[in-house]
Amino acid sequence: MRVAQSLCPLAALAALVLSLSPVRAAVSQVAPAKPVASQPAPAAANRVTYVPVKGVDYEFSAPDQVASGIVVFNLTNAGADLHALALLELPANHTLREFLAMYHSKGIIPPWMPTLGQTGPIAANAETFLTVRMKPGRYILACLIPARDGRAHTEKGMVKLITVK
Numbered sequence: 001m002r003v004a005q006s007l008c009p010l011a012a013l014a015a016l017v018l019s020l021s022p023v024r025a026a027v028s029q030v031a032p033a034k035p036v037a038s039q040p041a042p043a044a045a046n047r048v049t050y051v052p053v054k055g056v057d058y059e060f061s062a063p064d065q066v067a068s069g070i071v072v073f074n075l076t077n078a079g080a081d082l083h084a085l086a087l088l089e090l091p092a093n094h095t096l097r098e099f100l101a102m103y104h105s106k107g108i109i110p111p112w113m114p115t116l117g118q119t120g121p122i123a124a125n126a127e128t129f130l131t132v133r134m135k136p137g138r139y140i141l142a143c144l145i146p147a148r149d150g151r152a153h154t155e156k157g158m159v160k161l162i163t164v165k
């Protein structure tokens with residue numbers, strides 16, 4: 001009964017609108033906005049961003065900045081050696097230089113550096129994908145594969161700092 005009562009003014013309004021064509025035109029212009037308002041736009045957190053990453057012997061070519069949300073990294077191997085993509089978070093109080101120093105001297109990823117994900121190694125002309133949810137901050141793309149001479153690919157330059165906004 002309460003529903004019927006609350007609908008009565010709407011029915012009266014509808015009748016009024018139908019009897020006044022200029023008003024009806026105004027209402028029909030406003031109407032399309034209603035579904036948009038009732039369905040909230042996807043949150044920035046669920047925005048999906050495609051990020052091509054080209055790996056060569058020995059560096060990454062990738063954008064310096066990436067939008068936060070769901071990020072799809074597409075690594076393509078344009079070199080001759082095997083390459084992989086590891087995604088590491090660089091906390092605000094640490095530097096890329098610190099990461100490289102520890103990784104090259106001790107062969108470990110610093111304990112203060114979270115790993116978001118890593119692809120397997122891929123051969124020349126192959127591709128692979130890494131999908132992660134990223135919040136704003138600084139991150140490092142690194143190829144953690146040792147070269148034939150035993151030196152890390154990062155040591156040869158296969159590391160890149162990116163910023164997520």
Ligand SMILES: [Cu+2]
Pocket residue numbers: 055058082083084143144145153158
């Ligand atoms: Cu590599």
